[in-house]
Amino acid sequence: MSAELRRRGERTAPASAGQERLWLIEETSGGSATYNVPVFLAWRERIDVAALASALEFVVERHEALRTAYELRDGRLLQTVLDPRTPPIEVIDADSAEAVRAEAERRGREPFDLAKGTVLRCVVWRGSPGCDALLLVVHHIAVDGWSLQPLLDDLAVAYDAALEGKRPPADELPLQYADFAVWDRAMAQAPEIRRAVEERADHLVEFSRALVLDGCTRNPAADEGSRPGRQRDFPIPPEVSARVGHLSLSLRATPFVLWFAAVQAALYRWSGRREFLVGAVTANRNHPELEPLIGFFVNTVPLRCAVDPDWSFAELCRKARTEAYRSLSHQKLPFDQLTTAVNARRGTGRSSLVDVGFVHQAPPTGHTRWAPPVELPTETAKFDLMVIVNEVGDDLTVTVEYDTDRYSDEACGRLGETLVALLTAAVGDPDRPLTEFLGEPPAVQGREATSTPAPRKRESAPLTREQRRAAELFVAVLSDGGRRVGVGAADELTADADFFVLGGHSLLAVSMLAEAERRYGVELSPRVFLTDPTVAGLAEALTSAEARRDAPMPAVDDGPLPATSAQQRFWLLDRMPWLRPAYLSPTVVELAGDTDREALRRAVDTVLARHPALRSRFSLDRKERRVHYRTDGPPAVTTVTAAPADPRAHLAEICTTPFDLAKEAPVRADIMCLDGRTVLALVPHHIVVDGWSAQVLLDQIAAAYRRDGDLAEPVHPAAVAEPVDADRVGAVVERLRGAPLDPSLPHDRPRGELQSTSAATVSVFLGEERLRRLREVAVGELGCSTFVIAAALMGAALARGGGGRDFLLAFPWSGRDSTGAADAVGMFVNTLVVRVDLTGEPTWRELLARVRDDAKAAYRDATAPYDAVVETLHPTRDLGRPPLTPLYVTSAKEPDLSVPFARHLAPDPLFIKYELELTALERGDDLELELAYATALFDERTAHGLLDAMVAAAADLSDDPDSQP
Template sequence: MRAEEFATGDRSSGRIGRAVPLSTAQERMWFADAAAPGNATYNVPLFFRSREPVDAAVLAVALETVVARHAVLRTCYRLVDGQPVQVVADAVRPMVEEIDLGGLPDAAEQALAQARERGREPFDLSGGPVLRCTLWRGVPGGDAVLLVVHHIAVDGWSLAPLFEELAAAYLAARSGQAPRLPELPIQYGEFAVRERAESVGVELREQISQRAKQLAEVAGGLTLAGCRPNPAAPDGSRPGDQQVFTVPDEVVSAAAQLARSLRATPYIVFSAAVQALLHRWSGRGEFLLGSMTANRQQAELERLIGFFVNTVPVHCVVTSEQSFRELCVGSRTETFHALRHQRIPFDLLTAAVGEVRGGGRSALVEIGFVLQNMIAPTADDRLRWQPPLVLGTGTAKFDLLLIMEDGPDGLTLTVEHDTDRYPAEAVRELGEGFVSLLTAAVADPELPIGALPGGPDSFRIPQAPADRPAPVRPRAAAGPLDAQQLQAAELFTAALDAGAGSAAGQPSRLAAEANFFSLGGHSLLAVTMLAEAQRRHGIVVPPREFLADPTVAGLGRLLARGWSVTAAEDRPDAIPDGGPHPANAVQQRFWTIDRIPSLRSAYLIPTVVEYTGPVDPEALQRAVDTVLARHPALRSRFALDRRLRRVAYRTDGAPASASVIDASAWSAGELREHLAEVCWRGFDLAADAPARAELLTAGDRTLLVLVIHHIVSDGWSRQLLLAEVAEVYRAGTEGRDPVLTDPVHPATVTEVREDGPVAALAEAVTARLRGVPTDIELPRDRPRGELQGTEAVCRTVALGEELARRVRRVATEELGCSAFVTAAALLATTLGRRSGQRDFLFAFPWAGREDARSVEAVGMFVNTLVLRVDLSDGPTWRELLTRVREESVFAYRHAEVPFDMVVAALHPDRDLSRPPLTPVYLSSQEGPDSPPPLGPGITAGARALDPLHLKYELEFVVTESGEDLELALSYAVDLFDAATVTALLDDLVVDAGDLAADPDSHPMRRRPLWTTPK
């Protein structure tokens, strides 16, 4: 797309209505958010005080003016054909949240504390908005305001125009006038289109190749004294903190004088001091330092809000013998050389260096340095707004980031540090060392670097690696690729070029053992790549199989095996409404269970979303009705085909529709009773749509109650539906068409099958599990009845961030085990020590969405798998985790075996008093369920179900909640007391501590916790 094709409306108002690609800088932000949704690393909280009252309505108008002027502030980011794009709304009305702190003795402290908390709240980049505002009243000395913007829309240079234009718009709105702001010569989307066009040019690719060869010669892995060997989390998120150090005014003046004598800028002097400091703290004579550049090389970008910042690696060479003046001269030369390459996107350069080095994609720089020389934000003198403060978010972008900035208190050095890597005491000594080193260096520039103060006194310098990396491994070390491996290499290259910055290079140069994730891939790219494999070759490659061996050779083997029984060209692109369509194995089982009244409620999926704010009930009702009517699965009717002796369904039934109920006069008890009835009332699967919805309104609260039968939906489907409801609602209120993918008919989705019959796979599963007890001695407070009860309650406990980090360090980083594997080992150990049982079977879910089409399909695709955990020979924690990991891989490889086949073989004498095969269900999830918001000023949260119904006697869920791990046990109330389950959770936490403390200890040799009640 050409840049001039981007704009479809008036640039000054930002009326742009076309999806365009992300800039390379934005793409880096988008991938970071996709890897760690909800992480606050790239939030930009801007907090300022006003010495006069702020009018919330006028502030909202001013915000709307700025958002209308800068399209990037009303942009959201979505996947289209597997690629992220910018989607710009024609208009967005920002809401101002008002909080009254009047009368509180600590109002000022409360406002700042609440601002810090709100500054860390996540953004939904797919739905927006990317900007939010809070106003605190009743603060002594004037009101306080917080603007929080996602970094994908702003950088440091943007803060001045953002703050100043907001002030100008506020003044104008207060006087009833339009603000006088100069027309913007360009919108950010136009810049992104132009930059993308340039990024595929031959000249830039040659620059990347040449620069990568130069930088690949420098050894990576820069660590300083005091560094702890804790890598960043798998999703790249880092807990962070900041410390600030003041540089004396006389030192600043001397640095400026030295810079003038060298015909350089103060940046060169400060950068040389940083390099000398890092040399002293690392023992390295050669390393790479990341320098932040504004990357606004065109005058038209000067006052444009957007994210332009790039990281430029600077090659640093420091010796103890050279003088500080000589280091400044060398630093000036290398800095100018590096800045000639400042338009090379950092991600592309990182990938290219990894390709040259041959060791996969890894961090190119661990430590960054920036001198903030942008214009400080100021407000009109007629407004009594104080200069804004950028609040910390408790995260870090690098191992260490050194930020020098001239502010009201003079020149300061802020050291942002990854608290897992660098303890506060090391950072304190480092910052103080910088000030003392700079002071001595500018006082006597002829001093040798080795004679300067500022080295680590309390911490040991790390063993310095060789300053040159090992010889580059040949890319074709394993010999030429065969036909299937070449196909796999082409898929690797296409995916990595699109999403990870050309990390793979030419397909023929990839070695057979090249690992997709080492080359810079991630799970989202893997799914995209496997979908492309299906489109190109008509072969379904199950993610579970690829993840077991994510190499060129591994994917080649899967391509050669030909997993799809139906060629892509033979599959219908669409299926008209009607039928009948045969139910899958899981639907057959659910239809049978629905015939048993006592179990019916457990196979419903109720969701209650509570919206707070100015919801339009009629618009939300239309959105819900639109979504319920879109999906064939939600129009299904099920019946037994007696001739074929199997269940079939049709999709030409009438869809469900939502009703709106005024609940403002209801008591809490009446609301609870109503929700219980709506959420757990069964469906007539033959006559009714398998879904229903209600909207309950009460003041500024609106409850969306969405209930779907499990026979047509799973957890993945629920998230799709809630996202669509939010998108249709937002589109309706914004006067635009919703951005939705075409609905997928469940019958078009290919069922993945092995070459051999499923019966043979089932035999392998039953052979592996035969002889394991098909029940578990749980600490029940009451005996089972004749019929299984399903009413339940949930109890939760958090490990705490410190223990969670230690558990991850042992289980994930040392042993390569997921949270799910860790949870299974902990649960079996805790139950085993209570009862004496040593061999367990746990049920757990498998998403079952192997076909590329299933990713956007609403339907029931989940299969139940069975995991064995064997403690019989008293393994160590290390041995147990390894054993459970191997069992989970076996289960994944046989995931298409229907659960009923396994039950029939292992537990044929089952009855209705208990679940088949095992009474315990286990799962893990990344982050709690969070419904998407409906728009500015409207918050959304999932309301806990009361009562709860479940399929098993105990259901154990581990949730990775930020840095913490949350353990949840749902339990059948007719079998367990709350105190019993609370004690069970407490014991799980104790066992987690034992695992973290000593993975080579034998957990089953400890004293039993208690015996099962008789």
């Protein structure tokens, strides 16, 4: 992107696209309260008005959006930041609580004069029963839902300081709203955004017919403006709320996805429509610098809804998860541009793209000085209907806001009651078909008929039954993913049609396997599919999965149990002191906002005690010459460290101190309390966890901290471990034979007698445009995954540096193919090897095909024990280097962090197991290449040079795939 989000310090700037839409509605509706945000605070004490005035002055000075005026000049809406000033505070003697509330609602509906910059008002009621009360009314052009928490937090800090006669401590904000508005306008005009809008409009137009529910008194209007509205609350019963978190975990769905699915089902129930759009109101704060800002950032993201009444709620959730992930990746696209583009395609005068809005939010929390804030109704509506899900601690409430000119209170009540009943039924049995608790949809007058599938074309080469099912999965997922397959039906695909050649990528492959699970009740391993990503390959995988679907999970006691092949290796490596730190797997996270550290400690201890792997103790059976373990040892206990003298040294000690695997629990956890910050270090030994396990642990700790229902039942790793297959070793050895085991690398220093694992990292982004071109060739034409691309780029960069033309790269495989393995904590990873062979002067196309085919072979032989492969190919290695290859490569998607975690912190010091480790990390529409290097062997300059060579190779590949690497 050409636009840069940075501090500009300008007093006059264009309004953002979202602000312009609100301003236009305000101007055309004659002072409506549609976009007033009245927040009512019942104080627990008497308000010091002078301190309150000082606090408001500080907040307005700190956040420019609260002192900004709006003016139409030469056809452009401009915002001008005014000088700081204290908002006037009106003080009123209170009567009864009912009178105060009624007066607050009336004042909350009074209009603003945006031209004068009066976007904030304040009223105090003295002597209200239970103490004083405060009303803050802000115009939506200056705040969104996210803004309320920083507004109230800053107000509280400033008020406390004012009572003490002090100025509140506050860091200068890195950005102000006007900086965002300049960037937002530039982004909206960027060619890549324009292209993305046109592409997205193509995907939305067939879903964009007006959505009319039973009870609608008249058709939706052709324009937007002030709408009379009302709200009704539908509390979720406590016994249901307590189980929602467990339901989310069991369905592997976020709360947003869970509610999105429920809203779809309820809308289907009262509209009869199976395909329609819902507008999700999203925070749209994709840069960390925007998080503490007050301002209007939200965007409306159209979500495509597809409901089949024969699905279960669980099946609908899986579909909703795919759609939410896909659609929310487009949240940067301006809603107005999307609306215009879709209208151009459907040729209607109707301006609204969505008729029903959906918001999932956590309202601002209370404070020691006031009760939880209440956002008062304004008797207006922003959509025909809007469903708002509020989560306040363990309490859940559904609010339905409706346009009273279009819907009756009875119609609103039916929708809300259906949502409550649906969620109640879902937490009881998410596998029940929707038809059992939704009933038959009414015949809604004016409802457009649902689309019918196009007639099938005559088959030129009939597929088998299994292949037809696989082809239908291809078409469903690729079409839904916005990459239209060049066929009208599954019958037009041949048995050898390749998923990646048809436009798929690794994330869509995962979506397709989830769809297979939804349709056919089987869990498919990505490894199995990647081995043969064709219609025939998927058909074979479906058949095999169904054959083993009903096999019972074996019962496992606490042992002694034989260690796996990988655990045997890690136990041996733990005997080598110079390697021990590299086989610890620290995860360090900083928590967001105020943290209940005692609740966090309890949550961590609860999770550490649940998983059998984390209670393991290892010992060597000398007679059998084999390592065994038991899982009945006492669990680890979290330590809490308050303000260590040297936080960095303390964290380093936590993350690098070895374990006594025979006597200690193989995990430790420490909560470090710093000034205003809380850091959790979770440090297990690699012998009992892998990267997947680390995410499971973080998710469960977050759920336990939030008390989101019951945690998933723990799984013993021995019950789901995939058995190794020594018979596959020969195939692996034959595939790798002849490749150099010690390639010439650009070492700045020679290896020592013992391998050094101390490391550092450098990284670079490819850039969105370059990545797009790269994917067109590598993914679209050749069917290569991100992993294959990364491996080829690494090999090409090393070859250009004179390091030979043939390389072996180690990479991990999850090893979680068994039913139930997804939620297990354990060490399941096996090490595989891919060959990157540049001999014989191949073109880029030929090189990628070689790496792709070799990776498929590696997936096919993934059950071959790595130790046996090493012993056959490299029996005489010295202790100064890793076995078989010093090179490692992997690809991943940017991990999601559950609330309450804010961000990952890099372990310091860093240790690696190889000499060079490349990670290709998918971050939205960009790809980050991160290279970890052994500092005993390489200088930072050399590592940067290798990354630069990879970027240059990526440019050459995307520009001319027929050239030579």
